[in-house]
Each structure stands twice: as structure tokens, then as C-alpha cells.
Amino acid sequence: MSATLLEVENVHGYYGKSHILQGVTLEVREGEVVTLLGRNGAGKTSTVKSISGLLAPRTGRVRFAGTEISGWQPHQIAQLGLALVPENRGIFGLLSVEENLRIAARKRSPWSIKDVYTIFPRLEERRRNGGGQLSGGEQQMLAIARALVNAPKLLMLDEPVEGLAPVIVEEIVAQLKQIRATGIPILLIEQNLAVCTELADRHYILELGRVVYNGTHDEFAADEITKDRYLGVNAH
Numbered sequence: 001m002s003a004t005l006l007e008v009e010n011v012h013g014y015y016g017k018s019h020i021l022q023g024v025t026l027e028v029r030e031g032e033v034v035t036l037l038g039r040n041g042a043g044k045t046s047t048v049k050s051i052s053g054l055l056a057p058r059t060g061r062v063r064f065a066g067t068e069i070s071g072w073q074p075h076q077i078a079q080l081g082l083a084l085v086p087e088n089r090g091i092f093g094l095l096s097v098e099e100n101l102r103i104a105a106r107k108r109s110p111w112s113i114k115d116v117y118t119i120f121p122r123l124e125e126r127r128r129n130g131g132g133q134l135s136g137g138e139q140q141m142l143a144i145a146r147a148l149v150n151a152p153k154l155l156m157l158d159e160p161v162e163g164l165a166p167v168i169v170e171e172i173v174a175q176l177k178q179i180r181a182t183g184i185p186i187l188l189i190e191q192n193l194a195v196c197t198e199l200a201d202r203h204y205i206l207e208l209g210r211v212v213y214n215g216t217h218d219e220f221a222a223d224e225i226t227k228d229r230y231l232g233v234n235a236h
């Protein structure tokens, strides 16, 4: 079994007095694609925020590549190689596609701007266009590409295909498969089970700020009861 890269241990998180994360424990190992599933409001986004320092855990621990990062600032965590592609994508609308990439690019990244253009040819076609002129799908591609040129050791994606047309979803899934094939581990928040099925090695389900299920892809695929109970889907 490969080494553990990210360990989240019994993390409790609050927004003011609201106790949102109630003891989240999960891990991501080298080379794995892991999904974080659960209904709206289950705490998925809050979990990745607590990992990336945007919601400091009140108690519990987050360890990344052997270093305890609980309580670190978001930019320090990002520098360690933990990349979050947030739901709102965070593109600079007034900068061109290429400028968005250049700002994020680091020399030590194994991914050059040319490399990401190979995965996302649409971005190369639109390299001189402003970020604000891109379609939702293209903005998502740019957000992922920007994370890659920033030398990530782990990629966290918050609902990358939400609200996108099926043909674009297919395109992004194919691109994520290419990225997965390079061995970079991915923690994926996703509501679209078909997407999860195509990409993931393992799944966690959150409910009310706790992990209520942890299983391999094959276990999960065969477990209609779990899918129905926690996700409310009839996944046939």
C-alpha cells in the first residue's frame, strides 16, 4: 500500500457558534483519487477549507507530507503543495488566460504552461482572451491548469463539473483522467456519481459534518443501500 500523504484526524470546525465539522477523519495516499460525497450542507466544502487553512480547525489535526499544518495560514499550506481549486474557480477576469497561468506558474512545477495546454487545448486557443470571457467549463479548465503550474503535490477540486453541460463534463472528466495518469493524488468533492465512478479509487461520505462511510470504489459501486441512505440516489 502506498504512503499516506494527507491525514485529517478528528477535525472539528466552527463558523461562529455553529459546530459544522464534528470530528472528520480521512486520508489520501500517494497516487489515489478519493471523493468526498454527501448531500448539500453535509460539510464537504468546509472539510477542504479546513485542510487548506481557510477554516482553521478548532481541534483535531491535519498532516500533509509528514508535516502538521493545523493552524497554518492558507498561503503557507499552498506553498507546501496543497492546491485547492474552489467552487467559484477564482479566475482573474481582467487578465488573459496566459496571464492567469503565468502568475501562478512556479519554475519547480513539473507542469509547464505548454504541458497544461496539451491537456487543455481550448485554453491554448483562448490564451489571449480575458478570463472573464471564458465559458464556465473553460474557466474550470483554467482553474485546474493554474493549480497544476503551481507545483501541486495534492489537488483538491470542489465540484469541478457542477452546472456544466454534459459534453463539457465529459471533456473535463477525460482531462482529469490524463492528470490522474501522471500519479498526482486528487481529493474530489463531487455530487455527480457517474463522474466519481469513472475517476475514483475510494470514497468517503459525509453527513452532518462526520464521515459516515469509507469504502473502495468496488465496495461503493455494489452498495445500493449506502448510496440510497446517504446520497438519496437510485444509482441504477
Ligand SMILES: Nc1ncnc2c1ncn2[C@@H]1O[C@H](COP(=O)(O)OP(=O)(O)OP(=O)(O)O)[C@@H](O)[C@H]1O
Binding pocket: 015, 018, 020, 038, 039, 040, 041, 042, 043, 044, 045, 046, 047
Ligand atoms: N461561511 C459560513 N458561515 C456559516 N455557516 C456556513 C458557512 N459556510 C457554510 N456554512 C454551513 O455549514 C454547513 C456545511 O456547509 P458546506 O458548504 O461545507 O457543505 P457542503 O457539503 O459542501 O454542501 P454544498 O454542496 O451545499 O456546498 C451548512 O450547514 C452551511 O449552511
